[in-house]
Amino acid sequence: MSKVVVFDELGGPEVLHVVEEGPLAPSAGEVRVRIEAFALNPLDTMLRTGALPVPVRLPNARTGVEATGVVDALGPGVGTLSVGDPVIVTAVPDSDVRGVAAEYTNLPSSSLVRRPAGLEVAEAAAVWVGFSTAYGVLVAVADLREGDSVLVTGASGSVGRAAVQVAARVGARPIAITRDPAKTDALRAAGADAVVVAGRDDLAEAVRSHTAQTGADVVLDLVRGPGQRELLAAARTGGLLVEAGFLDPRPTPAPADDRVRIVGYRGFDHLGDPDVVARMASFLEEGVAAGGLRPVVERVFDLDHVVDAYRLLESRRHSGGKIVVTI
Structure with a gap:
């Protein structure tokens, strides 16, 4: 089973809760990722509170757009990644369905890039956005x-x-x-x-x-x-x-x-262009290797305290570093 953070109604962090669902087999062109950590973003809050002009598929809506993990399974037609590869999630336009605040999630292979060597898991979760x-x-x-x-x-x-x-x-x-x-x-x-x-x-x-x-x-x-x-x-x-x-x-x-x-x-607009994403990923990998690019992780929570993590994000009482939840 996979632990998944969901919400059944719009509202504050208190509407979030963890459920267990069976991991799904990836479809053609998809990759199942075992999420190791995800970072919190204002976009998560805007979706959950209804501040974005997009429909939210309730109940059992998911959340999370930024994460790192390991390739767990490949769907048909995926030839650029292998099971066990460490990856970073680059885009989750339908996060209410595929949100990364979960132990497992299925994503198009085009939404993943290889994780740069030299980053700790929490840093890798917080680097892409x-x-x-x-x-x-x-x-x-x-x-x-x-x-x-x-x-x-x-x-x-x-x-x-x-x-x-x-x-x-x-x-x-x-x-x-x-x-x-x-x-x-x-x-x-x-x-x-x-x-x-x-x-x-x-x-x-x-x-x-x-x-x-x-x-x-x-x-x-x-x-x-x-x-x-x-x-x-x-x-x-x-x-x-x-x-x-x-x-x-x-x-x-x-x-x-x-x-x-x-x-x-x-x-x-840019994350949908594979050429731009490839250039972004190359720039990031080279910058991390050279030591010039590094995210600041302010605090790390575990999944049982995901509501507390979002409360901290939305309180604006943090220093501006990323808040990360590990799984």
């Missing part, structure tokens, strides 16, 4: 180059920290924004060329001082909301701002001019 988002925004969309300056909001969070590391790895100059001055040293250690403390420093002035008065070439906005005006002011004329987050629920005002190009980023 942050680094694939950072790569997608900075490399696939912004075409970040060596020497470019990139302003990263929410830099203390998992995606922001990954973006700092990705930018540093391509030779760009990341400028990290944080609200906590105590995190300055950690962000510099992650590769930040400079750190701006929101609410204390004048953002536009600080960025200009680090970019020879021109402003940032690229801005990664993981927050949105009214603060985006300051980010636009800190960008150079002709620069690019990529919206890839929603940490501030307040409306984002319309830009005052078109001095800076603004584009949105949706991860699933």
